[in-house]
Amino acid sequence: MKNKGIFAAVLNMIFPPRCAFCGEVILSGEKACGKCSKEIKTLNLTKRMVLPNLGKTVFCVSPFAYEYKIRVSLIQFKFYGRRDFADVYAETMAALVQKQFPEISFDFLTSVPISPKRKQGRGYNQSELLAKAISKCAFLPYNECLIKIKENREQHKLTEKERRTNVLGVYQVINKEKIAGKKILLIDDIVTTGATLSECAETLYQGGAEFVACAAVAQVPL
Numbered sequence: 001m002k003n004k005g006i007f008a009a010v011l012n013m014i015f016p017p018r019c020a021f022c023g024e025v026i027l028s029g030e031k032a033c034g035k036c037s038k039e040i041k042t043l044n045l046t047k048r049m050v051l052p053n054l055g056k057t058v059f060c061v062s063p064f065a066y067e068y069k070i071r072v073s074l075i076q077f078k079f080y081g082r083r084d085f086a087d088v089y090a091e092t093m094a095a096l097v098q099k100q101f102p103e104i105s106f107d108f109l110t111s112v113p114i115s116p117k118r119k120q121g122r123g124y125n126q127s128e129l130l131a132k133a134i135s136k137c138a139f140l141p142y143n144e145c146l147i148k149i150k151e152n153r154e155q156h157k158l159t160e161k162e163r164r165t166n167v168l169g170v171y172q173v174i175n176k177e178k179i180a181g182k183k184i185l186l187i188d189d190i191v192t193t194g195a196t197l198s199e200c201a202e203t204l205y206q207g208g209a210e211f212v213a214c215a216a217v218a219q220v221p222l
């Protein structure tokens, strides 16, 4: 136990905790530096999506716009191994979900899946990390419900029109019994056109979910 504490202190000296938004050294336990905490305002962005086949409306809430420091931070989180940033975003997201969906008692959270090949390359699914971090803050269970059954192109490299067709039919429910009649909170890192979340939400509804709402760290202003 004592050794564990010493090890943590040494590690802290070699790799001091840094602000997730600007890289400044911060105190252990802090999530962002004073400057970024003041500068980065929590927004209340809502994206309304209409599911192409079912015609149902699904909402996605996000505390940030995908710009400036948030964009830099999310790139680090998604492509450069900063798995720890999930905890930085989670609290704010959990609070926003509670504020925006106060009447919904979600049964569990799930996340947008990535393909096994992409997960192997990156080492993790950033949306799964986020959902698991939010699950701890919101005291809600996490369930893996969807898998990706096709290796499609990366959404962020496509035009708005291409994004819509790129995701069609790429997701599948793992176990319909698990989601039947459930109220599910679906998590992703970024929402741009909403094509990814719409396709996942529609797959969940078609698999028997009763209600689906979404949350993403940031929305790309289109």
Ligand SMILES: O=P(O)(O)OC[C@H]1O[C@@H](O)[C@H](O)[C@@H]1O
Pocket: 112, 154, 155, 156, 163, 188, 189, 190, 191, 192, 193, 194, 195, 196, 197
């Ligand atoms: O499908 P839209 O909303 O256009 O794009 C957002 C998706 O594109 C990916 O890079 C993000 O990780 C997210 O899954």
